[in-house]
Amino acid sequence: MPKKSSKAQFGIEYLQIVVWALIIVVIIIAALFFFIPQGCPPKIEKTSGSLVIVDQLFAASDVEFTPIRNAFGIYYQNLEDKPIKVERIQIKMGDVLCGEIDNINSVIRKSSGTRYIVGWLTDERCQGATLECYKFNVNIKYSSLDSDLTHTEVGLVSGAFSSLQDYWSGGELWYTSGFYGGILDMENRAGEPINYCNPESPPPPEDFLVPADPGTVYWQSPFSCNTGGLSGQGFDNAQCNGRSVLAKGWMYNTLYLDEIFSGRTVYVSGDAQYYDATNKITKNDGICVNDNLYIYVNGELQYFGGTTGFVTDQGRGGGLNDHPGEWYEGDEIIKACTGCQDVDSSGWCIPAFEMNDAGFNFGENNDIHVMVEDYCKGGGQANAGGLSYLEFTIT
DSSP states (O other): OHHHHHHHHHHHHHHHHHHHHHHHHHHHHHHHHHHSOOOOOOEEEEOSSSEEEEEEEEBOTTOSSGGGTTEEEEEEEEOSSSOEEEEEEEEEETTEEEEEEOOOOEEEOTTOBOOOEEEEOOSGGGOOOTTOEEEEEEEEEEEETTSSOEEEEEEEEEEEOBOOGGGEEEOSOOEEOOOTTSTTGGGEETTOOOGGGSOOOOOOGGGOOEEOOSSOEEEOOOOOOOOTTTTTSOTTTOOOSOOSOEEEEEEEEEEEEOGGGTTSOEEEEOOEEEEETTTTEEEEEEEEEESEEEEEETTEEEEEEETTSEEEOGGGTSSSOSSTTOOOTTSEEESSOBTOTTTOTTOOEEOOEEOTTTTOOTTSEEEEEEEEEEOOOOTTOSSSEEEOOOEEEEO
């Protein structure tokens, strides 16, 4: 009997310990739930004026797709009885100007809204990683269509920075067809005309398996050539037949961007710097290439450029230009671009390619194929050919 009593006592004590442990765990969980912030739910406070902010979003500084890092979107509605014109949106944190969208000039009718107006937080003090909280003042400058008077709407928005994963996909990695030793090795074709004179359909997406390494992309073939009637002719005038060697190869990417970005411009670009003598500005998005490059958007050839095209010296600062006052978009090569000498000693590059009016569809997946083309390994080249590592940019 004493032994049984001892066992019973031990069992009761054990249960008491377990119950108290469970109670302590519950108390700890409750305390954590009470004292630790449970996220940052989105909140909009309208403080003045006749515009109301309907929705807002702010991208984090660690968004995987580089072009939309630190982006923000504001969606607002006109409450006045007459149309108004929105001119500028400023995002502020105290006295800090975090980001600004200027020269909007968007007319909003009575009781109507606008699509998202998208900009970027350019001040690092206002940026944050995914799920970090934010609180910003939004100042919207607008005017009535029947007067020159301007007004400023003031509002307050808060929430958590987002990865915007539902608003984009793809875009980061470019893929090649897996050619051994270089993008062109298995596409060395003797006596074939350049692609502009003999268009071809891009390979299916499933043929692209190997990601291209970031940085300059090189290839090492072919080693003999016949460039007569090709270089600097302009694609319409090039004598395409009779090449002794012509090499080709493909790169592929896919990109989805939500329709909230449809008010922005999307480019395929590189990192070459050149001087745009037409617009009198220096640009940093040129694509280093030797010899030619062709861009297909959703299966259709939309852009071509390279050494077959007209040669300009705008990269030198515009002092020398074979075609003054003209800009051969899609049919030119710029000489002496900064950052391209590793591809070729002449530093060839072509401008970034704008996709908005070239078959790119916002709110849908887009297949982007790029064909590169080379005649031969010339004396001024460290290799047979190359190009900038391609990327997408949004402005």
